[in-house]
Amino acid sequence: MHTKQTVRYICERYMSGNCYYYKQELITHDSWQNPASIKWSAKRPITSKTFLVKEKEGYKTLTIVHQKKPAEILPFSRA
Numbered sequence: 001m002h003t004k005q006t007v008r009y010i011c012e013r014y015m016s017g018n019c020y021y022y023k024q025e026l027i028t029h030d031s032w033q034n035p036a037s038i039k040w041s042a043k044r045p046i047t048s049k050t051f052l053v054k055e056k057e058g059y060k061t062l063t064i065v066h067q068k069k070p071a072e073i074l075p076f077s078r079a
Contacts, residue, residue, distance in 0.1 A: 008060040021051040
């Protein structure tokens with residue numbers, strides 16, 4: 001079980017209006033006494049409900065807004 005200090009919840013928002021929610025945990029590749037071995041784990045998908053509940057419970061949350069425009073779709077002519 002992770003504590004409030006070793007887990008974070010991420011919301012990634014895109015200009016298209018889509019939101020994706022993730023959870024990350026602090027892990028170590030060696031030992032907790034070696035600070036150089038402590039890293040964030042891979043992002044694991046979660047639901048928006050989980051994100052909102054954890055935010056209300058006081059867990060660390062991070063909202064990332066991506067300013068990239070959606071991809072432009074180019075029509076291809078059939079020759």
